[in-house]
Amino acid sequence: MGARSVQIPTPDGVADAFVAEPEGDGPWPAVLFYMDAFGVREVLTDMARTIADDGFVVALPNLFYRSGPAPLFDTSGLGTPEGRAAIFGQARPMIAALTPEAVKGDAAAYLDFLADLPSVRGGPVGVTGYCMGGRLAVRTAVAFPDRVAAVASFHAGGLVTGEPDSPHRQIAGTGTEYYFAHAEHDHSMTPANVTALNDALDAGGVPFKSEIYEGTEHGFTMSDSDVYDPMGLERHWRNLLELFERRL
Secondary structure (H helix, E strand, O other), rough: OOOEEEEEEOOOEEEEEEEEEOOOOOOOOOOEOOOOOOOOHHHHHHHHHHHHOOOOOOEEOOOHHHHOOOOOOOOHHOOHHHHHHHHHHHHHHHOOOOOOOHHHHHHHHHHHHHHHHOOOOOOOOOEEEEEEHHHHHHHHHHHOOOOOOEEEEOOOOOOOOOOOOOHHOOOOOOOEEEEEEEEEEOOOHHHHHHHHHHHHHHOOOEEEEEEEEEEEEEEOOOOOOOOOOHHHHHHHHHHHHHHHHHHH
């Protein structure tokens, strides 16, 4: 399996990214991997390698490239609530810069990059995202429904808001299949939010599965965090890889 750092031109500059490929000749289907709020780091590159080992070419871009190349934070404090909150405070303005317009422009660049790789088989891709990345995965599929076959979103926040452009209001039955895994304890995605999301997906005729992972907190898939849940991570792998193997 090959892994390397790359540079992806975007409308606003150049995004640094990590690419992982399976062993062998290919070509393989592609996956776009959206990071969480703490940026590209070892735990995420290891996850990208795991997806690649299952037979996919994976691109993991630094979504905060406008602020500089990764790593942008010292994430050694993620093991405590205080440290995690402090790092999130540093990331907050970078998250705010990821407007729907910026996300759409970036997503087009990332999808074009994957499509142009010799190791990538033609056809729609899969998108997976964590924390804020889950929301961006949804926005990518909404913007490019003909280019995204499957979306997996894990402990995403902000999927349901009161704004007209709330992600849950934008999803339509375009053929993209969605999988949502919600933390049981998550102030950014409450039980009422989950119900609103599910109702909107039902009303829109969208193929989806939406599950609450009992006993977990927001960020449960991240093994470098104080909220890490090993059983939640394993359950995540089963559902993520099943979706991509079936749809891609």
